[in-house]
Amino acid sequence: MKAVVYETYGSADVLRIEEIPDPAPRKGWARVEVHATALNPKDVLVRKGKMRWLVGGERQRTPGYDIAGVLLDDADGLTAGTEVFGMIQSNHGGGCAEVVSLPFAQLGAKPNTLSMVEAASLPLAGMTALQALRDELLLQEGQTVLLNGASGGVGTLAVQICRALGGKGIAVCSSRNLSLVQELGAFETIDYTQTSPAERRNLDAVFDIFGSLPWEKARHCLVKGGRYCTAIPKPKAILRGSLRRLGLHRAALVVVKSRRSDLDVLRNLVENEQLRPIVEKVLTMEESAEGHRHIETKRARGKVVIQIKE
Ligand SMILES: NC(=O)c1ccc[n+]([C@@H]2O[C@H](COP(=O)([O-])OP(=O)(O)OC[C@H]3O[C@@H](n4cnc5c(N)ncnc54)[C@H](OP(=O)(O)O)[C@@H]3O)[C@@H](O)[C@H]2O)c1
Structure with a gap:
């Protein structure tokens, strides 16, 4: 072959x-x-x-x-x-x-x-978005979640899955992609070339997809008890992710897992016109x-x- x-x-x-x-x-x-x-x-x-x-x-x-x-x-x-x-x-x-x-x-x-x-x-990008929002951030109806890197492979799906789960996605991307993430269902947008997403406050959750919003910066954006997840397996993120699994830290690291049950979730979202x-x-x-x-x-x-x- x-x-x-x-x-x-x-x-x-x-x-x-x-x-x-x-x-x-x-x-x-x-x-x-x-x-x-x-x-x-x-x-x-x-x-x-x-x-x-x-x-x-x-x-x-x-x-x-x-x-x-x-x-x-x-x-x-x-x-x-x-x-x-x-x-x-x-x-x-x-x-x-x-x-x-x-x-x-x-x-x-x-x-x-x-x-x-x-x-x-x-599959890879969609299951990453789903597992981060649903399993790591435990996203609940009406919660605000900042999606840093909303216009890439993971981000365009995260914006839509966030909405499907009932969340309010604050999509961070450059100027040229603002209309795209709005069309996909972003509740609010931030153009990172104009405003630093790290200045945002009172968020229920932050999903750092791109990697420019590590826990040290993002923690100030969160409400008390707010959740954080990164997709970037840098050494500190791996350490914090391990501590989180032991209940000793709030910062999670998503590590995508391939599962038929989650492929089925993506298929249902597509067939219900909630994901494209x-x-x-x-x-x-x-x-x-x-x-x-x-x-x-x-x-x-x-x-x-x-x-x-x-
Ligand atoms: N841990 C895991 O299991 C897992 C799974 C999947 C992916 N990942 C990792 O997650 C990261 C994202 O993956 P991806 O597939 O979404 O990548 P991608 O498609 O290459 O992401 C490209 C996007 O990044 C955005 N971007 C560039 N600079 C930015 C900045 N300063 N702030 C915010 N956004 C910015 C760009 O938006 P503009 O053009 O608007 O700037 C572009 O739309 C990668 O590092 C990947 O390795 C990890």
Whole structure:
């Protein structure tokens, strides 16, 4: 099968297309004919070798954590031929290929109303937003939550999921994206080029998606007992996140988990018209490096998706 691969850590120039063996059938895992895969900042971090402490040394790797496609095997209640979407939990990726194999639990039925490209854009970013708002911030009806980095892959979905959960999302982005986040359902917006979000006060919760609002700054924005969650696993955030699990700190770190039950939540939100994907670019496998370079600018608007099969 055709796959995007790289053997050495480095710039987007290391990416190339190669024929590699199809994944072998495996108990508890299903193979999927991949129609589309979305890019995430994690693809860039792993490719640059910035996660080598977690993923190990250089070897042939295929990027891609988000996939949408057609099941080739039965998968615990989903039959071969079903259109599915999912997130590969392994740090090794593998989604930017014509076929991928992943555990049953990391796959769900694709929302009927979405194309493969749109469906591929949802799992990793959507489950991050959902798990941060629902599980870490315990968002309640009517609460205000500042969403710092509201116009990117995670942010555009967080704005909508916040609204669907009954929260009032205060969306932080640059001037050019203010109208987008308003359309997605932001209760209020902050243009970070004009006003520092750290000046905001009396918030029930802060979700630092971009990483420029660490706990040290964000704590002053919160009401007494207000909650904080970051998506950026810097050493201090990892330490605080561990302390929080022991009930010793208020600052959480979301670490996205791939679960069929949460894919089902995303599908229901889409089918109830409470969630729509924002896809900025659709590229071919041959254009993968262009997609990686775009993510590296940190100015993506929604998601970049690689279409593998028309
Ligand atoms: N812990 C986890 O499980 C997990 C899961 C998913 C993602 N993440 C991490 O979360 C971060 C965001 O992911 P993503 O997929 O949303 O990234 P992304 O799509 O690349 O985010 C790009 C967005 O960042 C915004 N941005 C740039 N500078 C900003 C600033 N100073 N203040 C606020 N927003 C700013 C940009 O908005 P403008 O163009 O308007 O400036 C752009 O829309 C990444 O670091 C990623 O690695 C972690």
